[in-house]
Amino acid sequence: MRGIEGARGRWTGRVLRGLGVVGALMLLVLSLVKGDWPSEPSYGNGWPVPLSVKASILRSLLALVAGLALAWMPSLAPWRERAGRWLFHSPRRRIQWVLGTAAFLLYAGVAWFRFKGLPFLDDDAAALFQARIFAAGRLTLPVPKYGQFFSLFGLLGRAHEHPFVCTMYPPGLSLLLLPGVLAGVPWLMIPVTGGLLVAATITLGAELAGERVGRLAGLFMLGSPFIGILSGTHLSHIPTAGLLVVCWLAVVRLLRTGRIRHGVMAGAAWGAACLFRPLTALVVGVVVALGVLVQWRRALAAWRGVLAALLLAVAGGALLA
Structure with missing residues (x-):
């Protein structure tokens, strides 16, 4: 029975890994698509980087081949080791x-x-x-x-x-x-x-x-x-992303250490992100808040920092009112 269960577990694992690979490939293909493809071709709408499917696939394949060559060529092994160290x-x-x-x-x-x-x-x-x-x-x-x-x-x-x-x-x-x-x-x-x-x-x-x-x-x-x-x-995309990364980092440290300063940093960073792209900040804020709720015991232990974060976040959002 143990052998059968082990075989089933290995088979299930292979299936899940296969589905994961297929899903990753589908996401890769979708990431290369823009506009109304496949019903209409994509011309990039004036963006400085060509966004056509053909150009994106060719660049991706070229990068993949170059990466494999750099990873495989024996003559580059010492350089790879130095870079890794x-x-x-x-x-x-x-x-x-x-x-x-x-x-x-x-x-x-x-x-x-x-x-x-x-x-x-x-x-x-x-x-x-x-x-x-x-x-x-x-x-x-x-x-x-x-x-x-x-x-x-x-x-x-x-x-x-x-x-x-x-x-x-x-x-x-x-x-x-x-x-x-x-x-x-x-x-x-x-x-x-x-x-x-x-x-x-x-x-x-x-x-x-x-x-x-x-x-x-x-x-x-x-x-x-x-x-x-x-x-x-x-x-404003990049500064918004930077502020939200800082917010997320501060929340992680707040839940780990309970220090109020991390709550202050989290709330201030999220409030500042609201002054750049409010809807983006709202969506990411909801995701971060769900992560806090999942770790509610740690959040209760760090309630002062959580309160400081909430007050500063509300203050930042109120500046848009």
């Missing part, structure tokens, strides 16, 4: 500095050489315009005399029957761009947050699944084209 045995802080700095330089290159340091969409153009309004010491501007000729999606004005000119988006992104506007380099602000996102991801991965996973997560994020392109824009 450096990545997995160096102090975490050093890895964060190196990968975070590399990410910043890479993203700054994308911002300058691909986007010329300029906004790419009307969304980030509106945020940059609002940052310049802040830099002038104002919250809004009066509608110009011929306001009907002054119109940009994302800015409120005469075209919207609005009494003054300002962005229609939350102020977080414009406030982030403000130091860059004052220094004359607003295009560097998102690359900076991109580097910080990589560093924070390393720490979060280490807290959740160990040092090896955290460092690999940071390395994979550094090589992500999606993160790289967004980090070269003036858009």
Whole structure:
């Protein structure tokens, strides 16, 4: 009977692994698809990276072949060993500095050489315009005399029957761009947050699944084209992601240690994320809250920190009211 049960267990395990592989492949295929495919071809809608299915598959296969070659070639074995020792045995802080700095330089290159340091969409153009309004010491501007000729999606004005000119988006992104506007380099602000996102991801991965996973997560994020392109824009995706990673990290540490400062950090980070992308912050906040509820005993033990997090989160959300 034990032999039969063992065989059944092995068969079940193989089936589950097979289903997992099939599911992963399906997700990979879906991640390469954009738009109305397969009913219509995808042309990328003007994005700087080709998003057609054919181009995505070819690039993915090329990356896979190159990765297998680097992993298999015997002549590269000493270099692989050195890279592995450096990545997995160096102090975490050093890895964060190196990968975070590399990410910043890479993203700054994308911002300058691909986007010329300029906004790419009307969304980030509106945020940059609002940052310049802040830099002038104002919250809004009066509608110009011929306001009907002054119109940009994302800015409120005469075209919207609005009494003054300002962005229609939350102020977080414009406030982030403000130091860059004052220094004359607003295009560097998102690359900076991109580097910080990589560093924070390393720490979060280490807290959740160990040092090896955290460092690999940071390395994979550094090589992500999606993160790289967004980090070269003036858009709010990357700073929002960074704040939510910090929030999640603080919650993990709060439940482990019970220290109030982690609750303060969690609430402040989530409240700040609300000032960038409120709906994104809400969705991720619900997921994090469910994780806290699952560990309700630890949450009760750290109730002061949880209360501080809730109060600061509510305060951050109330700023949008």
